[in-house]
Structures are given as structure tokens and as C-alpha cells.
Amino acid sequence: MAMASLAFAPPKHDKLRALGIMALNGMFDEMDGVAVLRQAVADLLPGDIAIVSSFGADSSVLLHMVAEVDRALPVYFLETGKHFAETLAYVETLKAHLGLSNIRWLRPDPKDIARFDPRGDLWETDPDSCCHIRKTEPLDAELTGYGGWITGRKRYQTSERGVLPHFELTSDDRIKVNPLAYFSDTDVNAYKVAHGLPEHPLFAKGYKSIGCAPCTTIVAEGEDPRAGRWRGLNKKECGIHFDFNGAIAKPVATVEKNLFRDGAFIADPFRAWSEGDDLASVRYTHIPLKLFLENRDAVLGNPHPNGLLVSPGDRIEDAAADLGRFASIAVSFPGFNDGRGYSTARLIAERYRYQGELRAVGDVLMDQVPLMRRCGITAFVVTHAATRKALESGHLTTVNLFYQPVGVTEVPVGTRPFLRRAAEAETV
Amino acid sequence: MYRYDEFDAAFVRERTAQFSDQVNRRLAGEINEDQFRPLRLMNGLYLQLHAYMLRIAVPYGTLASRQLRMLAHIARKYDRGYGHFTTRQNIQFNWPKLRDIPEILADLASVEMHAIQTSGNCIRNITTDQFAGAAADEIVDPRPVAEILRQWSSLHPEFSYLPRKFKIAMSGGPHDRAAIRFHDIGLQAKVDDRGIVGWEVWVGGGLGRTPMIAKRINEYVPNEHLLAYLESILRVYNRYGRRDNKYKARIKILVHETGIDKIRDEVAEEFRAIANGVLTLPQAEVDRIGAYFAAPEFERVNATVDVAKERIAEPAYGEWLDRNLHPHRQPGYASVTISLKPIGGAPGDATAEQMEAVADLAERYSFDELRVTHEQNLVLPHVRVSDLREVYDALVEARLATGNAGLITDMITCPGMDFCALATARSIPIAQEISRKFSAPERQKEIGDLKIKISGCINACGHHHVGHIGILGLEKKGVENYQITIGGNATEDASVGDTLGHGFAAEEVPDAIERLIDTYIARRETPDEPFIAAFKRLGEAPFKEALYGNG
Structure with a gap:
């Protein structure tokens, strides 16, 4: 499960404008890049938008769309001085093929080069700074003149881009347009074929994402197309994509307080079982059910507080008589769509009337938390940031009316009248 | 029929609000497609070949006029002017926009409808006999x-x-x-x-x-x-x-x-x-x-209709009477099947105008009630025999008067490769070709009861396994190939049809079906022996020979 939602920092700009942009994202079929582009160029920001193209392996698709909408749209190319000769030739090829009439070459400030990269090897020692002086600086100077810009970014390219929408509002209140957001590798190639677009000369040689020559390597079959960029360095995006939208955020979740109980996140006193632990002496550890059954005496002889881990496929019946010996029972949801834990939880809570902490571990997401609660789960180990936020703020959108009575703690208030009556009769 | 009380209404309202929030989080990019998928599926929203597809529940296949009118409104406002009735007694819209979904759900809620659990790994809409009650x-x-x-x-x-x-x-x-x-x-x-x-x-x-x-x-x-x-x-x-x-x-x-x-x-x-x-x-x-489902206040009438006489006066009307009526428990009444299988049409589709016409008829002639059948037709459950002529004339006007219920052209067909992302072959065009081939009313009448069911992939949404004749579209080396099964039956005499040999190219299918039909007609004991009975008696051999010769 991705932490990708965090890439969207809380908006600081005008809320109405933000909502307008959000609404735009629902207006176009996911694959209709031309319509997105036309909306941006003709309607949203006429005369006030430009495109930056790397003239790389996939650039022809977006440029073809640009040519369809407006051949005179400013197309910026960052001549970093580090490009492959093939890329420079390809700029001319596409220009002629598509009839683009407004390609503008941007070069780094010679003073910056002289000062920071006199030997031309900055890419090796500090690639971030190299990108900065060669791409971010020249582009920033130019782009401040526009209300928005068009990018060729695609969701599939890197995991951080998994939630890329068609339209984004940047932190400085400009609009970034991503017509190809939903295009897959296959879509891009199909588009190239369908429109007879000339290939980048290096594409056939195995380059799938082409940037400056020193920082681009060949991508192996099946590898992430951008894996060839900055290979071996912990760097995924160049500065020009990095500086908007509050940057690529790190997970907010802290490791210390990830147990949600009684309305707040607290430090978890328990730890997971790990290989090599001693059943007779571990403390505050969730012991897997299977191990417990095989070593029942040793575990029951352990004087410390411990928990039990119940995984899908486990028969909780087999440990029913001993549940009261555990301070916590963890029901594992290895994937949010594996619903076995709901049955397990109901059996533990309702049939065996377990009174201790019943927690959900694994893929615990906000949309399933209300169901888990109804099945008797009282605590949640949460790593998914949006879920964490929702729990902290108490804002879980859910349905609070129940047709069916479930759970012992859930007096079926809100259930159908006949079920409420029946439940009252039973408890009397 | 059932009417929501405050509890039901509030439940659907909350659920709509919940899903609207999920849609907005998706549009804002706060949740990714993997996380959104199970949420949208549980609200009936699929991502299909061209666009989203919204499947709306018609609980146990029962609808009131105002509900069908709302479906017509949705078809017109948010879709391309038509809807598709399914084998689960639901209706699907094939072209809604994600951003419109919350509004559509709110419109549905206003007439006590929803799309809850029409997909996803949960308990789906519960279906029943279309003539229930x-x-x-x-x-x-x-x-x-x-x-x-x-x-x-x-x-x-x-x-x-x-x-x-x-x-x-x-x-x-x-x-x-x-x-x-x-x-x-x-x-x-x-x-x-x-x-x-x-x-x-x-x-x-x-x-x-x-x-x-x-x-x-x-x-x-x-x-x-x-x-x-x-x-x-x-x-x-x-x-x-x-x-x-x-x-x-x-x-x-x-x-x-x-x-x-x-x-x-x-x-x-x-x-x-x-x-x-x-x-x-x-x-x-x-x-x-x-009590919500109490029988309406039927009149005590004992009208009957002489189908044979009507047929002489107007064959199409006679045919319709003969095929599209079902015996009613109340004397003087009948249940009317409205066929959504016009010759050469897309099975199960109805336009907004047709839905409105049917809603008007239900209101006027059927105690405001109508049904969706698992065979992708509509039903007016309670029509006075004395009103049949007026109902028929109105259906003719709405181009819904095809008198083919239960006949060879009344086929179940999945959407196939024209819409569905899973399909491996087209199904609607195959149904259309068969429908055209057997369009002549005399020919259909001669054949009698026969259920053809067509699926465009092995997931079998078109129920081909239980068709008297089933057609399964597959893809072999990039070419559509259709397997034909015989002997399936979805009723209390349940059986699964068998494949008798290799498949056929799309254009060969109608002729292959015709060879099966000709064999049946030649070999049946009497004109009253239905296809499925004749197949049971005769076994596979003559039909296999009809398809593949005796080589």
C-alpha cells in the first residue's frame, strides 16, 4: 500500500480555486490527453501556458498532442550541455515532423557553470546541484512568466507518481497540467505507432527514459522505465518536478506511536514475534497461534504479559479455552481485501467473549476500520498516513446505521426495530 | 411494493455521502486506484473498456414507475440516452463520468434506489422470479x-x-x-x-x-x-x-x-x-x-382474450399475445413481458424514451409496478386482460412490441467486447446476426420455445452454459472463435450444456445454429416437443452431425 497520498501536502492556496482544479480532474476521460490539453491551452490559460519537453524517448506523444492543439505553443527544451547528440538531433526531427513553430532552447547561466561546475563533473559528485543549475534555475526564471505549464509525467513512471491527476495546483498557485497522467508504457507505444511518430534514436537501443547522457543508463526488460535515471543514486526526480506541491513528502507516520486505542495514538507496548524468540521468556509479544498450539505449556508457563497473533486460516476454536490468558489478541489482515479477520474477530469477541484488547494489524485502512470496529476490534496498528489522519481527526466517513446486529459491545441501536427487540429479549 | 422508512432513507443517504467522499478523495488523488477499486466496486462502479460503468440495483427485480422514470432521467442526463438491463435484474449505464457519480447516486436515493453491493466481493442483489406475486x-x-x-x-x-x-x-x-x-x-x-x-x-x-x-x-x-x-x-x-x-x-x-x-x-x-x-x-x-407486498386491489373481472381470433385479424398482435403473456393468479389479469430483444437490436438495452413509455404503462395499467427479468426483459406484472390491446398499441408506439418472449430471438447476451474489459470476443453482434437470420415470425413460431444464451468470454455472464443452445466467444490466435454448447437448462431440470466439437468463426455461427434448428425440426416427434426435450430424447449424435457432418 502506497504512502503516495502524502505527496499532496495540505493546500495553502485559495480553496475555491483548489476545488475548481479538483473538479477539472473529473471532467475528462482518463485517456483523453488532447481534451485535457485543449482545456488548458484554449480555456484555462490561453496565452499563459507553456510546455517543457526533454525530447526524450516518450516526448513525441505529448508534442504530437501539442501540435494538434496549437503548433505555436512555447515548447522549452533544457539544453543542459550534457545531452546525447542523438537527443539534439531528435529535437530537430520532431520539430520538422510535427510542425512545431515555437521551440525555445534554455541554457544554464554561464556564471553558474563557471562557479559550480568548472570541471563539468558536478553530475558525478552532486547530481541534485547539477540538475539545479542546469534545469531548475533556467526554467524557474522563464516559467515565472506563465500561469501554468504542461508536463509529460505519467503515473506509472515511478511509485511516487502513482496518484498523479490531470490538473494540479502548485504551491505558488500555478497550474500544472499532466495530459498523459493515466498513460501506461503500452499506451505510449501504441500512440506512437498509431500516429507514426519518429522514435528517439536511442529508444531502440534500450533507453526507455532519456535525460542527460551521464545520468542515463539502459533499462532492463521489466524494470521501471525510469530506473535508468540516476542509477545507483537515491534520486528519483530531478528538481523541476521536486519543487512543487510541497515536494515529495516523507511518510508522516512515526514508528513510536502507531497504535490507535481509545481515541488516540499511543506507543505500542507490544512487539511482533520474531524468529529466535524464546516462548518461555518473551514479553509483550504477539505469539503466532500455530506456535502457541505447538508449545502451549511453555507459553502458559511464561510469567510475562503476552499477546496472540491470529492469521487468516488459523482456527481460533483451537485456542478458545486459553484466550483469557492473553493481554492482547492481534487479528491479522494481510491485505485489506482479505476478509477472514472479520469472522475471526466476531468469534473472539462474541462467541468466546474475550475481554482484552482486540487489535487489527496489517493492511489497516480507513475505509475498513468501521467494519472492523463493528466486528469487535478495539485497537488498530496503523501505518497508512491518510488513515492515521482520519482516525486522529475522528473523521471517518461511514454509515452509522446498521441493518444487522453484530458484536457484543455493539448494542444494536440503529439496527432494524425487530432486531433491536430481539437483542433486548436475549440479554434480559 | 416495499417503501423506504426513515431508517432505510437515512441509510442510503449516509452511504451516498460516504461514497461521494471516497470519489472526491480519488479525484483529488488522495487514494490510489488500488485502494479505490474495492470501494467503487461495492458501490457498483466498474472501470470498463471505454469509461466507468455504473450498475444500479433493482432489488429482486421490482420497480415502481417513478423509479424507472428516474433511470430514464439518468440515462439522458449523465449517459448516452440508454441503459442496459442485466441478467441480475439490475441496470447498467455504460458511459457515466466519475465526477457525476455522487450526483447520480443522490438522484437514485431520491427514489429509494442505490448501487450498493452490485459488484465487489460481497453479497449481491438478491434476485427472484420476475412473476413473483x-x-x-x-x-x-x-x-x-x-x-x-x-x-x-x-x-x-x-x-x-x-x-x-x-x-x-x-x-x-x-x-x-x-x-x-x-x-x-x-x-x-x-x-x-x-x-x-x-x-x-x-x-x-x-x-x-x-x-x-x-x-x-x-x-x-x-x-x-x-x-x-x-x-x-x-x-x-x-x-x-x-x-x-x-x-x-x-x-x-x-x-x-x-x-x-x-x-x-x-x-x-x-x-x-x-x-x-x-x-x-x-x-x-x-x-x-x-404488507408492503400485499396484492393490489384487483377487480373481479373474468375477461378472456381469444388469441386465435386476434391472430387472424392481426398476426403480430396475436403472436405477441401468444408469447408475451404469463398466467396470472387473479382471473381476468395477465403478466405482460415487454421484450427488450427487438430483431437486430442490442439485447437488454432500453432508451430513456422507452423507459418512460414503460413507466407510463405501469402507472396506468399495472398498479404502478414493473419487473426486470433475468432474461433481460421487462414485465408489467398485473395487467387487466381487457387492457391488453391498449398496452400493445402503446408498446408498438414505443417500438417495444416484439412478440418473441421465450423464442429463439429472445436471447440472453453479455455486453461482450463492445463494452467489457474482460471479454475475448463480441457477443452483441452475434446475437444481432442470429436475430436477423430468424427474424421471420413464422419461422420463430415453428421453432417454439428455445433459449439461446451468448457469452463473450469464459466468465459466462451471458449464461451460455444453461442455454438450450449456448454460444461462447473466445479468442484463438487473435481471431474470434465461438464454441457452441447444447442441452443447458437453468430451470428445476438444471443441466449444463455440452460442447460437441470445435468452434466456429463469427460469420459461421448463424448458419451453424440454423443447422441445429433444422435437425431439431426434422427429428422432433410432434411440433409441440420443445428443442430441449427433443435433445434429451435424441442425444448428441444428430446435433453433432448437424454441426460437423458425419466424418
Whole structure:
């Protein structure tokens, strides 16, 4: 499960404008890049938008769309001085093929080069700074003149881009347009074929994402197309994509307080079982059910507080008589769509009337938390940031009316009248 | 029919608000497609070949006029002016925009409708006989209990992430028009020796890649224990159904691999633990819900219609009377099937205008009520015999008067490769070609009762396994190839059709069907012997020869 939602920092700009942009994202079929582009160029920001193209392996698709909408749209190319000769030739090829009439070459400030990269090897020692002086600086100077810009970014390219929408509002209140957001590798190639677009000369040689020559390597079959960029360095995006939208955020979740109980996140006193632990002496550890059954005496002889881990496929019946010996029972949801834990939880809570902490571990997401609660789960180990936020703020959108009575703690208030009556009769 | 009380209305309102929030989070990019998928599916929203597809529940196939008018409105405002009725008695819209979904759901909620659990690995819309509450041969109207099951299964917290989807069908009488033996659970009304109505419970039926006829798990479960018994089945399935392979995850595989006897024991053990608890259904509640489905105030009339005479005067009307009426329990009334299978049309499609025309007819002639059939037609359940002519004339006007119910051109057809992302071949164009080939009314009449069912892939949404003649579209080396099966039957004489040999190219299919038909007509004992009976008597050989010669 991705932490990708965090890439969207809380908006600081005008809320109405933000909502307008959000609404735009629902207006176009996911694959209709031309319509997105036309909306941006003709309607949203006429005369006030430009495109930056790397003239790389996939650039022809977006440029073809640009040519369809407006051949005179400013197309910026960052001549970093580090490009492959093939890329420079390809700029001319596409220009002629598509009839683009407004390609503008941007070069780094010679003073910056002289000062920071006199030997031309900055890419090796500090690639971030190299990108900065060669791409971010020249582009920033130019782009401040526009209300928005068009990018060729695609969701599939890197995991951080998994939630890329068609339209984004940047932190400085400009609009970034991503017509190809939903295009897959296959879509891009199909588009190239369908429109007879000339290939980048290096594409056939195995380059799938082409940037400056020193920082681009060949991508192996099946590898992430951008894996060839900055290979071996912990760097995924160049500065020009990095500086908007509050940057690529790190997970907010802290490791210390990830147990949600009684309305707040607290430090978890328990730890997971790990290989090599001693059943007779571990403390505050969730012991897997299977191990417990095989070593029942040793575990029951352990004087410390411990928990039990119940995984899908486990028969909780087999440990029913001993549940009261555990301070916590963890029901594992290895994937949010594996619903076995709901049955397990109901059996533990309702049939065996377990009174201790019943927690959900694994893929615990906000949309399933209300169901888990109804099945008797009282605590949640949460790593998914949006879920964490929702729990902290108490804002879980859910349905609070129940047709069916479930759970012992859930007096079926809100259930159908006949079920409420029946439940009252039973408890009397 | 059932009317929402405040509780139901508030429930759907909250659910709509919840899903609107999820849609907005998706549009804002706060949740990714993987996280959104199960949420949208549980609200009936699929991502299809061209666009989103919204599937709206028509609980147990019953609609009021105002509901059908709202569906027409949605078709016109948010879609391309038509909707598609499905084999699950639901309706699908093929072209809505994601951003419009919250508004569509709010519109639906205003007429007590929703899209909850029309997809996803949860308990789906409960289907019944389209003539429920009207049929002359019925023991009990299954819809009150179906409504109670709808409520019990709505957002059930334990059963929202089952191994796979779960479908329940109910039949209120011995003649099974709801294909209950091909559902995960089938319920057949049955009277015990004290005269009390309960349910025979069948489990583990299904079509798809692995067609299976359901096994009987319980001969008789009275209403009061039905919820607890079904919850026991679902719990056993949720815990032990396979999750390692989505093609083996339906309960039919669990029943098949574990054996019905062991499953029966496990369900019985679970039932012992929860029986007589909160799920015990009081008769008062069955009666309370039942009151919503009370028979309308029928007039005491005894009109009849002389079909033979009408046919002489106007053959098309006579044909329609002959084919599209079903016997009503009330003398002087009939149930009218409105065929959505015009010659050469897309089976199950209705335009907004047609929906409105049908809504008007239901309001005027059928106590405001209408039905969706699992064979993708509509039904006016309670029409006075003396009104039939007016109804027919109005249907002619709306281009809905095809008199082919149950005939060769009344085919079940999945959307196929024209819409569906899973399909491997086209199905609608095949149905259209067959429909054109057999368009002549005399020819259809000569053939008589015959069910052709067409699926565009092995998932079998077009029920080809249970077609008297089934057609399965596959893809072989980039070319569509159609397998033909014979002998399937979805009724109480349930059987799965057999393939007799190699498949056919798309353009060869109509001729192949014609050879089967010619063989049947040549070999039947009397003109009254239906295709399926003749097939049973004759066996495969003559039909195999018709398809492949005797080489």
C-alpha cells in the first residue's frame, strides 16, 4: 500500500480555486490527453501556458498532442550541455515532423557553470546541484512568466507518481497540467505507432527514459522505465518536478506511536514475534497461534504479559479455552481485501467473549476500520498516513446505521426495530 | 411494493455521502486506484473498456414507475440516452463520468434506489422470479423475505470482503424462473407438513469458468431461522473459501472440493452456535414487510382474450399475445413481458424514451409496478386482460412490441467486447446476426420455445452454459472463435450444456445454429416437443452431425 497520498501536502492556496482544479480532474476521460490539453491551452490559460519537453524517448506523444492543439505553443527544451547528440538531433526531427513553430532552447547561466561546475563533473559528485543549475534555475526564471505549464509525467513512471491527476495546483498557485497522467508504457507505444511518430534514436537501443547522457543508463526488460535515471543514486526526480506541491513528502507516520486505542495514538507496548524468540521468556509479544498450539505449556508457563497473533486460516476454536490468558489478541489482515479477520474477530469477541484488547494489524485502512470496529476490534496498528489522519481527526466517513446486529459491545441501536427487540429479549 | 422508512432513507443517504467522499478523495488523488477499486466496486462502479460503468440495483427485480422514470432521467442526463438491463435484474449505464457519480447516486436515493453491493466481493442483489406475486403457480411471494435478506446483507461488516462475489436467488414456486440452482445460494419455497412455508436451501451453484449445479444443503429452513442459517453458510465460506486463486474462490469450488456433506456439517455446527439468537426472525416482521407486498386491489373481472381470433385479424398482435403473456393468479389479469430483444437490436438495452413509455404503462395499467427479468426483459406484472390491446398499441408506439418472449430471438447476451474489459470476443453482434437470420415470425413460431444464451468470454455472464443452445466467444490466435454448447437448462431440470466439437468463426455461427434448428425440426416427434426435450430424447449424435457432418 502506497504512502503516495502524502505527496499532496495540505493546500495553502485559495480553496475555491483548489476545488475548481479538483473538479477539472473529473471532467475528462482518463485517456483523453488532447481534451485535457485543449482545456488548458484554449480555456484555462490561453496565452499563459507553456510546455517543457526533454525530447526524450516518450516526448513525441505529448508534442504530437501539442501540435494538434496549437503548433505555436512555447515548447522549452533544457539544453543542459550534457545531452546525447542523438537527443539534439531528435529535437530537430520532431520539430520538422510535427510542425512545431515555437521551440525555445534554455541554457544554464554561464556564471553558474563557471562557479559550480568548472570541471563539468558536478553530475558525478552532486547530481541534485547539477540538475539545479542546469534545469531548475533556467526554467524557474522563464516559467515565472506563465500561469501554468504542461508536463509529460505519467503515473506509472515511478511509485511516487502513482496518484498523479490531470490538473494540479502548485504551491505558488500555478497550474500544472499532466495530459498523459493515466498513460501506461503500452499506451505510449501504441500512440506512437498509431500516429507514426519518429522514435528517439536511442529508444531502440534500450533507453526507455532519456535525460542527460551521464545520468542515463539502459533499462532492463521489466524494470521501471525510469530506473535508468540516476542509477545507483537515491534520486528519483530531478528538481523541476521536486519543487512543487510541497515536494515529495516523507511518510508522516512515526514508528513510536502507531497504535490507535481509545481515541488516540499511543506507543505500542507490544512487539511482533520474531524468529529466535524464546516462548518461555518473551514479553509483550504477539505469539503466532500455530506456535502457541505447538508449545502451549511453555507459553502458559511464561510469567510475562503476552499477546496472540491470529492469521487468516488459523482456527481460533483451537485456542478458545486459553484466550483469557492473553493481554492482547492481534487479528491479522494481510491485505485489506482479505476478509477472514472479520469472522475471526466476531468469534473472539462474541462467541468466546474475550475481554482484552482486540487489535487489527496489517493492511489497516480507513475505509475498513468501521467494519472492523463493528466486528469487535478495539485497537488498530496503523501505518497508512491518510488513515492515521482520519482516525486522529475522528473523521471517518461511514454509515452509522446498521441493518444487522453484530458484536457484543455493539448494542444494536440503529439496527432494524425487530432486531433491536430481539437483542433486548436475549440479554434480559 | 416495499417503501423506504426513515431508517432505510437515512441509510442510503449516509452511504451516498460516504461514497461521494471516497470519489472526491480519488479525484483529488488522495487514494490510489488500488485502494479505490474495492470501494467503487461495492458501490457498483466498474472501470470498463471505454469509461466507468455504473450498475444500479433493482432489488429482486421490482420497480415502481417513478423509479424507472428516474433511470430514464439518468440515462439522458449523465449517459448516452440508454441503459442496459442485466441478467441480475439490475441496470447498467455504460458511459457515466466519475465526477457525476455522487450526483447520480443522490438522484437514485431520491427514489429509494442505490448501487450498493452490485459488484465487489460481497453479497449481491438478491434476485427472484420476475412473476413473483403475480404467477398462478406460486406458493408464496418471495419478495418480503428477499427484502429482509437485502437488509440483512447490506453493508454486513463480516461479509464485505468475501473470497469472491456472492449471489442469492429465490423462487417462490416449484417452477424455477430464477435459475436458483446456478447461484451461490438458491432458495426454493417449500411447505412443510404443517403447511408452514419455508425454504429449501441450495448451495454452490454457478456458471463462469467452472459451471456447477447447486447441491441441496438443507431440505427445509423456516423463515425464523433463515437469517441465522444463511449467516452460518456465509461464515463457513468467508473463513474457508479459497483466496489463493480468484478463479477458484467462489463457494461452488469450496463445496466441490470439500464435499457437500462436510460443508453441511460445518454449517450445521455454526448454526447450532448462533441459532435462536438475535437473528431469529419474528413472524411479525415477516408480516410487516409482507404488507408492503400485499396484492393490489384487483377487480373481479373474468375477461378472456381469444388469441386465435386476434391472430387472424392481426398476426403480430396475436403472436405477441401468444408469447408475451404469463398466467396470472387473479382471473381476468395477465403478466405482460415487454421484450427488450427487438430483431437486430442490442439485447437488454432500453432508451430513456422507452423507459418512460414503460413507466407510463405501469402507472396506468399495472398498479404502478414493473419487473426486470433475468432474461433481460421487462414485465408489467398485473395487467387487466381487457387492457391488453391498449398496452400493445402503446408498446408498438414505443417500438417495444416484439412478440418473441421465450423464442429463439429472445436471447440472453453479455455486453461482450463492445463494452467489457474482460471479454475475448463480441457477443452483441452475434446475437444481432442470429436475430436477423430468424427474424421471420413464422419461422420463430415453428421453432417454439428455445433459449439461446451468448457469452463473450469464459466468465459466462451471458449464461451460455444453461442455454438450450449456448454460444461462447473466445479468442484463438487473435481471431474470434465461438464454441457452441447444447442441452443447458437453468430451470428445476438444471443441466449444463455440452460442447460437441470445435468452434466456429463469427460469420459461421448463424448458419451453424440454423443447422441445429433444422435437425431439431426434422427429428422432433410432434411440433409441440420443445428443442430441449427433443435433445434429451435424441442425444448428441444428430446435433453433432448437424454441426460437423458425419466424418
